[in-house]
Amino acid sequence: MDSQISPIALFNLVAVLSKAMDLVSPLVVDHHKRTAWFAVHLAEEMGLRGKWINEILFSALLHDIGAFSLQERLDTLQFEFENPHHHACLGYSLLKDVEFFSQEAKIILAHHTWWKPEHDNDVGGERVPLASHVLHLADRVAILLGEDGHVPDRIEEVLGPIKARKGTVFMPRAVDALLGAAHKEEFWLGAMQPDVEDQLRLKVDPRFLEMGPIDLEPVARTFARIIDYRSHFTATHSAAVAYIAEVLARYLGFSENNCKTMKVAGYLHDLGKIAIPTEILEKAGRLDTGEYHRVQDHVVHTRNLLEKVPELGYGIRWASEHHERLNGSGYPEHSEGGEIAFGSRVLAMADVFAAVTEDRPYRKGVDRAKALRLLGRLTKEGYLDSEIFQVVKDNFDELSRVRTTAQADSLEDHRSRMECFEEMQVEF
Ligand SMILES: [Fe+2]
Ligand SMILES: [Fe+2]
Ligand SMILES: [Fe+2]
Ligand SMILES: [Fe+2]
Structure with missing residues (x-):
């Protein structure tokens, strides 16, 4: 793995996150991609190019990122629904200070804000970005178009409610662009094609992704935040796993580059959890069998996405195998012994170490003696790797310190984002 990635790789990562969000229910499948398709084509019709297209594309792919629960995602499928700004504010709070997503965050914040003729509607003291109005319209076009039936038959059903709200809800310039694009079959049918992601990739203009090669670690850290904050049970878990796995890899003699890969794999190992509704992740009682399987599926999603x-x-394999166990009792492949990569075993140890030592809202993490007893037993019974366990034993205090610091930092970050979220909501 290169620790620096290209703009296209960044696009691929964003597309992966976008796809993960849409796995939460068949009812929202491909919503982000379709919205992105419409947004980019509307923007082009309005004469926007280069940097504008990139920002509209990336923000459209991520726009409902703050809609954590299944219910909230399903609410957004109504043409008009209550408090649309809740998920917009949360999306903004998650992305706002990430260098390469800062403009996208502002666009997402206002993606349900109505256009006003006086042009002075502002959010957080700033004018609503033009791209927010484009995204708002594209999102509603995608919703009105829905899933079923022959698209050309439904075009008037889509255009009617939008024309009726031109200049009151939707920006007139954007509606004009829609009417201009509406007579092209490609505009409608292209959004429904299986290759829409490939088509969107062609729209990325690398010249305008100003930062040049992008450092992968902060991108992965942002993703981890989005994975973790969906459940307060595990709000800092991925950060802990990333740091522990990196330190373990270093003690085990991994190259510097592979240590970095390990950290990124740690951040992303539970990416597939984005496809699990928070109603399940946050369930107070026991999960039923169906729910339990749904949780286990997260690792299959992680692999398919990465x-x-x-x-x-290598990070792809390490993350994908983090629930495999040497004695074959793991999942999803039930691989055994040498079938499981050594890096995957390191990540598995980091995952279990974090899980047993971290505090959760419903229980305290276990202390040193208990943790070592537990990990020792799991090693003896063939779940975890003995060489890696030896390193844990020899360096327990250091690993504990790393975990505590990573989780405290992550918790502080979480708190400040939630504060920002509360403040932004008051704005609307
Ligand atoms: Fe939305
Ligand atoms: Fe949406
Ligand atoms: Fe996991
Ligand atoms: Fe995990």
Whole structure:
């Protein structure tokens, strides 16, 4: 893995995150991609190019990122629904200070804000970005178009409610662009094609992704935040796993580059959890069998998603195998012994170490003696690797310190984002 990635790799990662969000229910499948398709084509019709297209594309792919629960996602499928700004504010709070997503965050914040003729509607003291109005319209076009039936038959059903709200809800310039694009079959049918992601990739203009090669670690850290904050049970878990796995890899003699890959794999190992509704992740009682299987599926999603980003190198396999166990009792492949990569075993140890030592809202983490007893037993019974356990035993205090610091930092970050979220909501 290169620790720096290209703009196209960044696009691939964003597309992966976008796809993960849409796995939460068949009812929202491909919503982000379709919205992105419409947004980019509307923007082009309005004469926007280069940097504008990139920002509209990336923000459209991520726009409902703050809609954590299944219910909230399903609410957004109504043409008009209550408090649309809740998920917009949360999306903004998650992305706002990430260098390469800062403009996208502002666009997402206002993606349900109505256009006003006086042009002075502002959010957080700033004028609503033009791209927010484009995204708002594209999103509603995607919703009105829905899933079923022959698209050309439904075009008037889509245009009617939008024309009726031109200049009151939707920006007139954007509506004009829609009417201009509406007579092209490609505008409608292209959004429904299976290759829409490939088509969107062609729209990325690398010249305008100003930062040049992008450092992968902060991108992965942002993703981890989005994975973790969906459940307060595990709000800092991925950060802990990333740091522990990196330190373990270093003690085990991994190359510097592979240590970095390990950290990124740690951040992303539970990516597939984005496909699990928070109603299940946050359930207070026991999960029923169906729910339990749904949780286990997260690792299959992780693999399918990460495989789309070859730049992650070994990290793909390490993350995909983090629930495999040497004695074959793991999942999803039930691989055994040497079938499981050594890096995957390191990540598995980091995952279990974090899980047993971290505090959760419903229980305290276990202390040193208990943790070592537990990990020792799991090693003896063939779940975890003995060489790696020896390193844990020899360096327990250091690993504990690393975990505590990573989780405290992550918790502080979480708190400040939630504060920002509360403040932004008051704005609307
Ligand atoms: Fe939305
Ligand atoms: Fe949406
Ligand atoms: Fe996991
Ligand atoms: Fe995990």
